[in-house]
Amino acid sequence: MQARNNQTRYxxxxxxxxxxMAPAIIGLFALGWWMRQLSYYDPWYQQAPNIHKSIGVLxxxxxxxxxxxxxxxxxxxAEPNTPRWQTLVAKGAHQLIYLLLFAIMFSxxxxxxxxxxxxxxxxxxxxxxxxxxxxxQEDMAGSVHEVLAWSLxxxxxxxxxxxxxxxxxxxxxxxxxxxxxxxxxEQSEEQAPITTTKKETAL
Amino acid sequence: xxxxxxxxxxxxLGTTAQAAxxxxxxxxxxxFVQFRIKHLGYSWLYGRFDDFDGSFFYDDKAPEKSSVxxxxxxxxxxxxxxxxxxxxxxxxxxxxxxxxxxxxxxTSFEPLADGKALLKGELTLHGITKPITIDVTNIGGGKDPxxxxxxxxxxxxxxxxxxxxxxxxxxxxxxxxxxxxxxEGIRI
Numbered sequence: 001m002q003a004r005n006n007q008t009r010y011x012x013x014x015x016x017x018x019x020x021m022a023p024a025i026i027g028l029f030a031l032g033w034w035m036r037q038l039s040y041y042d043p044w045y046q047q048a049p050n051i052h053k054s055i056g057v058l059x060x061x062x063x064x065x066x067x068x069x070x071x072x073x074x075x076x077x078a079e080p081n082t083p084r085w086q087t088l089v090a091k092g093a094h095q096l097i098y099l100l101l102f103a104i105m106f107s108x109x110x111x112x113x114x115x116x117x118x119x120x121x122x123x124x125x126x127x128x129x130x131x132x133x134x135x136x137q138e139d140m141a142g143s144v145h146e147v148l149a150w151s152l153x154x155x156x157x158x159x160x161x162x163x164x165x166x167x168x169x170x171x172x173x174x175x176x177x178x179x180x181x182x183x184x185x186e187q188s189e190e191q192a193p194i195t196t197t198k199k200e201t202a203l
Numbered sequence: 204x205x206x207x208x209x210x211x212x213x214x215x216l217g218t219t220a221q222a223a224x225x226x227x228x229x230x231x232x233x234x235f236v237q238f239r240i241k242h243l244g245y246s247w248l249y250g251r252f253d254d255f256d257g258s259f260f261y262d263d264k265a266p267e268k269s270s271v272x273x274x275x276x277x278x279x280x281x282x283x284x285x286x287x288x289x290x291x292x293x294x295x296x297x298x299x300x301x302x303x304x305x306x307x308x309x310t311s312f313e314p315l316a317d318g319k320a321l322l323k324g325e326l327t328l329h330g331i332t333k334p335i336t337i338d339v340t341n342i343g344g345g346k347d348p349x350x351x352x353x354x355x356x357x358x359x360x361x362x363x364x365x366x367x368x369x370x371x372x373x374x375x376x377x378x379x380x381x382x383x384x385x386x387e388g389i390r391i
Contacts, residue, residue: 040373049286114285136278138285139292 001180005073008182014073015180017066024059025101028052029153053112054121060105067098079172093159100152107148110134110141222262225354225388227273229256233355233387236275244376250282250291257307259388261354263344266320269312273386275305277328295371302330310334318342322358329367335360337384347389355387 004011010018035048078087112119113129114137120126134140166174173182227234237251257273278299280288292299309324318341326335337358344354361381364370 040371111289112286115283115288117285138289139278142289 005076007074008076009177010076010180011073012180013069014066015178017062017069018178021059021062021066024055024062025152025156028055028059029149031055032149050120050122053108053119056105056108057119057121057127059101063098063101063105076177079166079170079174082172090162093155093162097152097155097159100148100155104145104148104152107141107145111138111145114138114141221390222265222268223260223352223390225259225261225390227255227257227259228353228387228389229254233353235383235385236273237383237385238380239383240373240380241376243374248282250280250288252277252279252305253281254279257386258391259356259386261344261388266314266341267312269309269320269322271307271309271322271324273307275307276303277305278303296369297329302328305329307335312339326362326367329369331367333362333366335362337382352390353387354390355385358382358384358386360384 001012003013005014031048031052035044035052038045038048078090109119109127110131113127114132114134116129116132118126118128131137163175163178166172167176176182234255235251236255237249239247239249242248252275254276255273257271259269259271261269277297278292280291280297280299282288282291291297305326305328307324307326309322311321311323313321313323315321320339320341322337322339323334324337325332337360339356339358342355342357345352347353359381361379363378364373364380365378
């Protein structure tokens with residue numbers, strides 16, 4: 001399997017980025033929700049937020065890498081008989097996910113650095129504070145962080161349901177493409193014409 | 204004429220002994236509303252409310268007539284750690300979205316010896332009003348170098364967090380919070 005995408009399938013780099021980030025995003029949401037209700041004497045009271053912040057910063061690096069990779073790669077075409085509106089909605093949803101991720105990470109950063117403290121990433125390196133001048137910064141950023149995180153997780157759920165719908169109802173290879181399992185992947189290397197995807201209707 | 208001179212003289216000197224209303228000098232930040240609470244029972248944690256205003260009436264001839272009113276912007280809580288401040292403003296503690304201000308209105312002032320006094324009043328915090336007693340010391344008072352007249356006090360009090368409906372468990376050593384109040388007023 002090659003690293004780069006082509007017209008019909010994702011390369012392993014895009015697939016790896018997707019499946020590395022997916023559990024991290026869902027995990028961060030769950031961790032963020034869980035850690036807020038920890039009691040002061042819980043052994044995780046200090047550790048959970050540290051892990052949340054550290055993974056968040058690492059996820060930002062992955063997101064930047066992913067968008068860069070997307071920029072220098074073609075995106076595989078949608079399944080041939082997908083209605084145009086669906087392709088557009090899917091594209092919009094993907095872009096909104098990227099945008100929400102950035103906004104959530106930025107607001108999270110603004111909470112933790114509101115007093116000038118840096119964010120320690122697993123003790124490996126630290127992300128310094130910059131903006132500290134927003135009035136009641138940690139509260140404002142906190143509200144934004146929460147609302148956007150819920151928006152994202154709802155969008156992620158729709159995204160996952162849509163993928164499952166493609167697989168189980170439409171019987172197309174939309175989901176298989178992101179798993180690197182689409183049928184035509186053996187033959188359709190670099191030059192694969194778009195028409196080869198027609199075979200997948202057999203799935 | 205003699206009488207008039209005497210009156211004028213008294214007016215000039217009389218600045219040391221007058222019943223007057225004072226505005227708490229928050230503009231020049233010569234007033235502090237601070238609190239401290241034990242952390243795990245191992246040390247004291249200090250915080251303060253940066254925004255508040257108020258005034259007091261003081262007559263050193265009749266100190267028992269003194270009274271104080273203070274309004275505190277609870278959202279201005281500052282314990283030198285943004286994440287902690289956010290937690291303290293949240294629903295686990297002060298719920299400042301619902302209860303953005305706290306007030307203190309005095310009900311009595313009982314002078315004791317050596318410039319000390321007991322100041323009683325109603326504290327409204329977290330939407331709950333309870334009587335509290337503040338141990339007050341008159342630190343000093345007199346003319347300032349810029350044409351004003353000032354009077355300053357220091358006060359301490361303590362109360363249980365749960366008395367004001369705050370029941371987040373910080374541990375057995377951290378049930379009580381102490382308030383350390385230092386105010387300087389400029390005569391209006």
